[in-house]
Amino acid sequence: MIRKFFRNLSSIDVAIDLGTSHTSVYIRGEGLVYKEPSVISLRDIGYKKSILAIGNEAFQIMGKEPQGVETIKPLQGGVIDQLEATKAMLNEIAKRTRIHRFLKRPRVLIGAPYSISDVERRAVIDATSILESPSVTIVEEPLAAAIGADLDISESIANMVVDIGSGITEAVVISLGGIVHSESIRIGGDAITESLVHYFRNHCNLIVGERTVEELKPGLCDVYGQFEQSVTVKGIDVHSYLPQTRQISSRQVKDAILGPVSAIIRTVRQMLENTPPVLSGDLIDRGIILTGGSALLQNLASLMEASCGVPVKIAKDSAGATLRGTSRMLEEMEVIRMVSA
Template identity: 80%
Template sequence: MLTTMIRNLSSMDVAIDLGTSKTAVFIKGEGLVYEEPSVISFRDNGYRKTILAIGHEAFKIKGKEPVGVATVRPLQGGVIDQLEATKLMLREIARRTRIGRFLKKPRVLIGAPFSISDVERRAVMDAVSVFDSSSVAIVEEPLAAAIGADIDISESVANMVVDIGSGITEAVVISLGGIVHSESIRVGGDAITDSLVSYFRNHCNLIVGERTVEGLKPRLCDVFGQAEDILIVKGIDVNSYLPQTRKVRSCEVREAILGPVSAIIRTIRLMLENTPPILSGDLIDRGIILTGGSALLQNLGGLIEHSFGVPVRIAKDSAGATLRGTSCMLDAINVIHG
């Protein structure tokens, strides 16, 4: 028992999902220890930034900051946009989750989009350096998501995974444990949110906050349904700046989000068109697996199935598939780190 205790205290393996909308941390042997929005609020004194809040706390005060305080989302389009802010956020996460309390430095696996550039990959490695880890390895998010969706990626058959996140959509074909072909676009749930904010402002004369829109999306954004549901939307009138409500039809919203949804459909079409013919039969049999938080848009799977005639299924807990897959890969961390 004492030997086991010493061994557990001497090492720590950590899986991180550093996403545009949320950051999640999994510690082997402890489970999920952190999962909050990728948002940080800080005071900038010109020579030093002081953290005021991260995660849910920072998201709540976004847009209400006093002079000298900034609240930012340091990741955009699935990649790091503000490196210093990302490091500040990760350093605070490390403090809260007590990473580094063990005798040995932690080993870290972190997910990143398959399509990122070398510069963007180096930024990820630089950001994770705040954990003072003994080793860091980047795993491709679509592969991790496939594992998290309970797909055996080692098989010699093709599996198509479409990972629809907040900032990026990646469509990949996986066979024999690797990615055979991929297509990606820096469009995801954030683009849909922005389209809705613009629609409410330009067509309803209503200023609606990001948090309100995120809450409306699951009920209002039926991308393929024929029902004409009516929802009450609360916001600020553009002209009077007084609180107002508007009635919004779901069919009108479908038109508003047509741009980003069409971009996602085009990316999947490119993926199917460029898949090697020898693997196409597998895709017809196995279908397309959707992962990512934005895969939960109402009837998105039905729209994709109707567009291409290929069966579609949404992974269980699609929003958590990437972290779940990355945490599963901790069991093979010695192989990954070489």
Template identity: 40%
Template sequence: MFSLRADMGIDLGTASVLVYVKGKGIVLQEPSVVAIDKNTDRLLAVGEEARKMLGRTPGNIVAIRPLKDGVISDYQITERMLKYFINKAIGKFLFKPRMIVCVPSGVTGVEKRAAIEASNEAGAKKTYLIEEPIAAAIGAGIDITQPDGNMVIDMGGGTTDIAVISLGGIVVSESIKTAGDKLDEAIVRYMRKEHNMMIGERTAEEMKIKIGTAYPRTQEVSMEVRGRNLVSGLPKTIKVTSEEMLDALEETIYSITDAVHAVLEKTPPELASDISDKGIIMTGGTALIYGLDKLISEKTGIPVYLADDAISCVAKGTGKSLDWMEALEDQMMT
């Protein structure tokens, strides 16, 4: 079906890509994974189909995640992935769409340019960039135009963005490359060290989602985990508890709470007072880990709230900012 033009907002995340089309809302949410045949350079699968191939491909097929730590690590693959998602989201269009793409708050000029060029090459007429904490705040329903301090912690797959926002801009921010992926790596390390067992990336992610814990649970949960015994080299199944996950994730989680503390220390007193009254908003998939809000609240002494539909906040905020594209043209990074 042909349409004249469909302006789009894209949350280009390390773990997943969400596409928001003006007038329709979020139309696509898929993992940022691409499967390619190395011999022919042919795109075999993108998104969920490619994610199923992670760790399971023969020699000539490689499943790639082209974004690392919130930024593009493989330009060509990112461009092809974006082109696929744009076509899947809106089909054929008469005029090229204008796009707003999310980037972490700590990106460099080179990384910004790579995001803009990849988006334009994938089919955008013009690409604007918006910083993730701003998009997350808008998506969480915060009126960022007011002269009040709002603190947002956006925790994705590659980066955790912590920002204090007032009058539509970021006053203080910190972007650390510690988020969902680093938690997965911590689980893999723990299983190798404590259980002499090698597990894959997908298994680690499943453990994080099902039994991952940042704060002691009132009721312990567990799950069966399959992997390879490093001593015998044979497949092995063991039961892992949420209490073990607390140990596995502790160091990585604490690096996030330290970053939150560092941002609060740099926040002007008037804005810090606002944040103390209103609380801190958490968005992003990694924010859903059990007890993370309680832990940050305990460490800072400030109430912490999980945004409704935390995973989609950045994409929703990007989509809402499409309405202000002309007004924000000067402020946005283009």
């Protein structure tokens, strides 16, 4: 009894979704305690850098930095790009969420793309060392997303999940709690944002920041371009360098986003072509489940269904599927044992 008391006192279970776009933290028994952009602003102080802001505050600063301030997105393409900045961000998140508490050392489950290299996987472990955890378990994000989408991955029936994040798209076929086959491409929502930035500059003579484009994407990007939706875009004229506005329609930008969208769909088609025939029948019956924040791109599911000939559905709260699945693993430890087996 005394031993159990000290074990409960000395540990805290934490699930982390360390994404290119957002970082989310779930604490067992408390729920979601943090969900903000994966952004950090640093200020130069002599030979050192101090944290000026993280998350939403840093996102608001992006593109407006005064001299001596740098705003960083430390994750790119679904993996850690700047290790020290990632550590600093996680350390600040730990302080805000009170992960480090009296006599408590967090046990951590953290999501990572299935397709990352051993070096990239070690970087994830290294980044979480700032949390001083006695136990860090890496969970494949597509598996976590499948669990978060309420799929029973323990069945011998195949399920196909396409996780479309900001920096990476992963398509996997899951059966008996494991990944049977996978395809991935380092293209996601960020590539669509970048394509729009280039389009505005080259075709509309307007310099627009990434933060502005991110805010415009939900109402502007329609991969079919069938419906005429117009939005007002604010930026800097490339010739006069004065503030200007333009009326841009969804049909205008359709071709601009066609490149990254087509690359995502080609990856899904390649996945279907390489899936073992014995599992293909299950996929025809069950279809494809889309997860990730970029799965909400207007008419993406319809375009993918027309291109692949397989039913496509978007998971409920697709952007939060990975964290929801990882948090379920904390609450239901048998899920971890099944996935890790």
